[in-house]
Amino acid sequence: MNSATHLEVRNLTKSFYGVPAIDAVDFDLRGGEIHGLLGENGAGKSTLCSVLSGLYKPNSGTVSIDGQAVQFRSPQDASNHGVGMVYQHFRLVDSFTVAQNVVLGMHKRQRPRSMRQVESMVADLAEEFGLHVNPTASIWQLSVGEQQRVEILKQLFRGARILILDEPTAVLAAQETDRLFEAVSTMVAKGHSVVLVSHKMAETMAYTDRITVLRRGVNAGSVTTADTTPAEVARMMFGDSAAAERTNFATAHDIGEPVLSLSGVSVQGDHGLMAVDDASFTVRRGQVVGVAGVAGNGQRELQEVIAGLRTPVNGTIEIAGTDCTTAGPKKTAQAGLAYVPEDRLGVGLAPGLPLEHNIVLKSYDRSPHSRRGVLSNTEIEKTMNKLVEKFDVRGNRSGMRVSLMSGGNLQKAILARELNEDHQVLLAAAPTRGLDMAAAEAVRAHIIEERAKRGVLVFSEDLDEIVKMSDVVLVMFKGRIVGSFPSDDIDLDEIGLLMTGSGTPDPAVQARL
């Protein structure tokens, strides 16, 4: 094993629209190591990988390989320097064969003339690294695990010495995960270096040599895996400052009757696995319940099943005493659910239509906005003007499509619409994501205000935010509610561990709820 630094990143900054996604990041990858790259969503992992693989050009900072400074002009260029990236979402042509996909995009001079030759070379590589796949099979015939092997072979074929695997296990079953890491160890034994981007604590601790944690675009530390503990890494990922600045909203207020109750709710995911698995909890009037969790652990499906956009395979959902398990979105809203979805443009709003249309998106068919099926534009405009003023929505011009408004104003517009409806409970998903400080603060104030009279269920990837706002914090991992913490008993270390799949799931969680 060669322990010299193979890839060296110094002071790397990449900004989008003036906002740094990674800020003065240092990162070292040694020859023959598996280096875990951890961080929350939006911590900058993808940006760093995209710079390393030549997709983005950094604003400043240097990348060197074996001591030589390099500047990649394109992914092709990075590949020529021996850096290969395997994306979580595969980039393969379904109707082509494995061998064809492997050489796809390579220059004539870089690849053998005959496909037969490519096939035998791919077969040899597959044999060498234990990435078994039939080179003449078409991609559509292959399982997800096999397709991933093709992606890795593609990079090895191009002579990659540094492989970046972006959440490679997110799509794999347990058995395939083991096979993947066997292949990765073979690569490392042959002197390749691997960057493993991951959310999962257990596999990172088990398979990496070192770990680097990114937090809000900054390197929060690099540690040797053998010398650290999951708790320490979790603290690096999620920080421990949140508790100190926690504004305790949990001043004296009355907790009332349940406004949203889930009992044993399971939702089928897209790949046959349970996206939500036996979730039970209650939101009461006067309560903010926050759900913490790394994205992709079933939060979206849980939101959609509560909103009536999906039907659970098991369990019941009750909103303010009405059974809404199979009610559909309209009846669920009528039962008292206000829903601020994660995806503002496209789900929460019709992007190509004007604000007045979007403001009455759910009340267009009711008096006063329409009578006997005929719309009243004056009434609709009246409602819009009232809400624009009340919620301080700015940047609208008459007839303008809403997609041209800023994120903060869009979110205020959605909130305005949802809170203007008669409702008992507010479901808000990532309500402040992408908003500037002032807009985020305004949105939070509205949510806190809601609590006085109603119940709130809020999802966010920002653990600080969840902890600051919630009376109860739930933790979601792999579709299950694995932890529940009342606001006076927040254990950030434990929450961090639970979010990454380690720590001890509280067996009493379900019972306590």
Place this chain on the structure above:
Amino acid sequence: MRSPIRVMPRGVTGPSVRFGVPVGALGFALLLGAIILAIAGNDPIEAYRTMFDASLNGWKSQSRTLALATPLILTGLAAAVAFQMRVYNIGGEGQLYLGAIGASWVGLALPASTPMPLMLSAMLIVGALAGALWALLAAIPKAYFNADEIITTLMLNFIALSLMNWLIFGSRSFWRDPRRPVPGGKRLPENAVMPSISGRLHIGIIIAVVAAVFLWWLLRKTSWGFQIRTIGDSPRAASYAGMSVRLKTLTVLALSGALAAIAGVSEVSGVTKGLEPVALTTNIGFTGIIVAVVARSNPLGVVPVSIFLAAIATSGSRLQSIGINVEVVLLLQGLIFLTVTAGEFFVTNSVSLARTDATATETEAAA
């Protein structure tokens, strides 16, 4: 190298832009057409004057143009209403045949003494229903299995054409007149013929214009239209708001089919006066798609666009009489379609020359 042309999406499209751009595009097309006419050895001014005289100058010309525009308005509306929801009904042609088949059946089956209002209403209803059901053959697979309606509606055209041809040429059907030596449809009784307004122009034009206004009102002023427009913009936002995309797919395609079918009713009752496959297969259904695109799916825009396209078509024969090829007329029609649809880009975006600021370029180069 950065492009010296800067393209920005317009926030709000004012009326000057919305009407100015198509008119400008039309002028541009006529200018290009003039060049082509000149190259072909014709006098463009004489050609354009002849076109104007033949199609729009005087009531006789105008009524001929309006007669041709009548079915176009209806098939244009059929395409437009589906486009509003981003459903692409390419089956207007076939739905039109079904409307003609249905209406002529009613006209021939009811006693000839049936009062005209009753007779015509029955023909309209049955014709529209036939077209709606024909469209549902594509709408149901679309709504339940997400089958591409472009393919299914297109294919159904050929089936509808074969059906109509079979009824007249391939069988001794109820529609076929056994006494005629050359196969043809039975002539409709007098009460089943839409009264003429002037020459070939019949009351179908009133039906068409009323349909346009009604459709505009339906789309813009009712909660039903609100849903259609929402689904057209974002089906996911529509589902989120509790609208049934499936149900609307069915109803919109049925409505679209019914409108195209009414064009068939109007043609069979007002023009051919019997099921005459040859006279009915003039691509009115397909031209309606062009009308809807140029009118940007606005039902009120469909009326002038149809009249305009009809005007170009009616002037075609006259142009030939002064020695201009019919191909040139078709070319001009294509040019106008191309420029007006390309003009759409300028309606949604403002285009300007970027400032060539030397220092800005330098700093960018340095960075």
